[in-house]
Amino acid sequence: MPSPAFHVPDSVEDVVALLAADPTARPLGGGTDLIVQMRSGRLVPGSVVDFKRIAGMTGVRHEGDAFVIGAATPCTALKADAALAAAWPGVVEAANLIGSVQVRNRATMAGNLCNASPAADSVPALVAAGATCVVAGPSGKREVPVQDIPVAPGKTSLAPGEFVVEICLPAKPAGGGDAYLRSTPRTEMDIAVVGAGVSLVLDADGTCTSARVALGAVGPTVVLVEEAGKALVGTKLDDDALAAMSQAVQAASNPIDDKRGSVSYRKAMAGVLARRAVLVAATRAGAKA
Amino acid sequence: MSKIRVSTTVNGDAAEFLCESGSSLLDVLRDTMGLTGSKEGCGSGDCGACTVVLDGEMVCSCLVLAPEAEGRTIATIEGVAEGSVLHPVQQKFLEHAALQCGFCTPGFIVAAKALLDRNPNPTETEVRYWLAGNLCRCTGYDKIVRAVLDAAAELRQERTPA
Numbered sequence: 001m002p003s004p005a006f007h008v009p010d011s012v013e014d015v016v017a018l019l020a021a022d023p024t025a026r027p028l029g030g031g032t033d034l035i036v037q038m039r040s041g042r043l044v045p046g047s048v049v050d051f052k053r054i055a056g057m058t059g060v061r062h063e064g065d066a067f068v069i070g071a072a073t074p075c076t077a078l079k080a081d082a083a084l085a086a087a088w089p090g091v092v093e094a095a096n097l098i099g100s101v102q103v104r105n106r107a108t109m110a111g112n113l114c115n116a117s118p119a120a121d122s123v124p125a126l127v128a129a130g131a132t133c134v135v136a137g138p139s140g141k142r143e144v145p146v147q148d149i150p151v152a153p154g155k156t157s158l159a160p161g162e163f164v165v166e167i168c169l170p171a172k173p174a175g176g177g178d179a180y181l182r183s184t185p186r187t188e189m190d191i192a193v194v195g196a197g198v199s200l201v202l203d204a205d206g207t208c209t210s211a212r213v214a215l216g217a218v219g220p221t222v223v224l225v226e227e228a229g230k231a232l233v234g235t236k237l238d239d240d241a242l243a244a245m246s247q248a249v250q251a252a253s254n255p256i257d258d259k260r261g262s263v264s265y266r267k268a269m270a271g272v273l274a275r276r277a278v279l280v281a282a283t284r285a286g287a288k289a
Numbered sequence: 290m291s292k293i294r295v296s297t298t299v300n301g302d303a304a305e306f307l308c309e310s311g312s313s314l315l316d317v318l319r320d321t322m323g324l325t326g327s328k329e330g331c332g333s334g335d336c337g338a339c340t341v342v343l344d345g346e347m348v349c350s351c352l353v354l355a356p357e358a359e360g361r362t363i364a365t366i367e368g369v370a371e372g373s374v375l376h377p378v379q380q381k382f383l384e385h386a387a388l389q390c391g392f393c394t395p396g397f398i399v400a401a402k403a404l405l406d407r408n409p410n411p412t413e414t415e416v417r418y419w420l421a422g423n424l425c426r427c428t429g430y431d432k433i434v435r436a437v438l439d440a441a442a443e444l445r446q447e448r449t450p451a
Contacts, residue, residue, distance in 0.1 A: 006293060006310035006356045028354070035352045036333045038311065048310065050357060076346070100422020102400070103334050105346040106353070188421035189335065 005047035010054060012136045012165055018049045020138050020161030027051055027163045029072040030106035033115040060084055065171030071110035071164050088169055089284060090178030090197060094125035097182060100189055110164045116150035119217040124197030125180035127214035127224050131169050137162035150221040175202045177284030179277040183269050192217045193261040196273040200232060202285040208232045218253035218270050225252040228274060237282055246271035293356045300368030308355040315339045315350035318365060326366035326395045337423035340396040341365045347403040366395035369402060378402050378440040385436035389427035397423045401437045409445050413438060
């Protein structure tokens, strides 16, 4: 493997300057995608910028009932934050479906997002949860909805010099619940054939007052299916509402045929998984069985 | 390009090395430090044969760049036994014949020890999920899982004064 310049800056501004100075430079967090791509020769960065040692980049910060997750926070550390795991179990579970324990001890949600794989497990859960990310760049910081980062397989909307510094999850709404489910041949160490993330809110009598449904691996990017959420709002998640939601999910699915799943299988499974994820989220939101 | 000097602690001892920025921690452990117990199976984080413990957490050393190890503490398979006394996980691998070719074994033992260090009484399911990132093409896993559960039982006895 060729040897890039290796930088360990101690401020976000220095990271931005290093990334802006070399268009082939790559930020290094957990490295579980970057290093694989470097070893395979798919990516030959002129420099690698290890930002893990900058204060605030690793760990979960609580701001009131909201959460700010540093970009270098490994997935396993999310489970260790009891408040985060209680508020957003779907997000924490999704991040902890990625790879193995060895991989999750390094891999980060910010990396999962910026690797821009359509099958990224944590991203549909983050999108459903209404997560945002803070992007630092040459013109300062901006806050962006998570779903606006990936634009195509392996491509992001990040401009030269920009990198994601943290992911922000709102406070869990009263009566809220979330879930992420994926379809894989093997329960561990596999890549989603289809993934579905759901976040919803139920009022005291069990009527859904808001819902977000996001899908993985059925299009070039993770996709937020607004019609699917709308099909649930105002209902008590009865069979008709769930069927309408599944239909909206299938209509929004535009998957590829590959060795892991056919188009028709993926479309069908997207509807099934989204329905199951709605029911898990509803249980977490306090729905009576 | 000049090499990078990195200071670490490996199996309890201070260890300095010079490396290329693109070298993996596994490359350095094997080729520079002569610690060839950790293996390279896939080089992509799929097989776990290169598992080491980095600052208390097990990772694939093939997916760590060597300069990232600056100031970090590393534990490898070479530090698991105490001199000639095998760790209970190692002893139980022998007793249960939990290996055939042995290539995956160092990774399995480091990973299993990491589990038992934090959970002395895992269920079989917990053992199987924890070891999902370690691949073995010989044993079919069953003997490995039994060895780990038996090692856990032995370690619990050792910890409980009679």
